[in-house]
Amino acid sequence: MQNKYIESIANTVLLLLFFMAAVSYNGKLLGRKAEDLFKKNAETKVILSPAKSQLSQFGLSNSALQEKSRGVWTFGKNAENGSIINTLAFSKGIYGFAGPVPMFLLLDKNMQIQQIILDENNETPDFLESIKEEGVIDQWLNKSPAEIMELKPDAISGATLTSNAINRSIKASIAGISNTASTNQWYAFADLKTVAAILVLLSGLLISFRAKKSKKLRTIQLSLNTLVLGLWCGKFISLQTLLGWTSNGMNLLTSIVVFIMLLLALVMPLFFKKKAYYCTWVCPFGSAQELAGKLSKRKWHPGKKLMRILKHSQTAVTLSLFFCLWMGIATDIANYEPFSAFLFKHASPIVLCVAGIGLLTAIVTPRPWCRFVCPTGQVLNWANKM
16 A cells, blocks of 8 residues: 555656646746746736847838737838737637647738738647648738638648647737627537547447457457547647647647547546556557557567566656756657657658657557657556556
């Protein structure tokens, strides 16, 4: 019993280390600045004006700006030439894959958007490049506020959460300054993929109680996880997701599928004694590894000496990653977990290589990424044991 208490305390401490790393990573906890966490009267969110480099891209200078209201600056003679908007002032609760996606909008005197510049954010750079190339940003240019409110914008399949955050932030900002209401506010989260993903999660929940009676059912569920949750919907828990939620908070409506995943990951081990439920029954990449393992009956198992080392490797990888986040070293390393390989059109070559190596290795040894590397699984494991 005493050992269980010690283990519980140790895992609580390790989970606190995760929160510390998250605060260090983004300088915030649940949307509040790190320096304000222990103040009685924390400052309201600061909405910054464009930097010199951003103004230069707009063809303007600092002296040309006049602050009109929070997040809005006018420019030109008698402030009649146009305005610049920081979308962060109008997009509370709108998040991409890893948090808010703030932008500066350059509007002419007719309130038509002439140029859009992305500000600092925690999104995966490859996703943002795909979004730019596919015209998700350009579709808003040279339209009146009324046209913007009526527009049903395109979103990139696979980078939907990020592109929807951009689209909704632009709409909310134009609505905020023009007092025009959008007629299609629910487009961001009422879609077929969300319904399909929830049905697959429900299926996995039911099958998990019958797995011992039917191996075929488990194989079907693993296939659904890989094909539907992973390849089609692009839904999974990653360290980047956990860091983003911890730093910025979460919009439940736009993150409902991943929230259900996290809820199952915490509740199932606690109330139904299903250890590592998410990793075993939900995770698309874990499912893909297990399916890859079915390609060969011959398996390689590490020897006792090597296994003594490998059983601690996951903890070592996770703590090393936290150390990098605390020290500000390679802070984008969380982007390179193999999960985003399911979004293969937008994933980086490094992610695709890591995922490929993981799947090839899984043919000869069971779930190598899950057992020996995965920092996301380790954080969830600490939460379960706490």
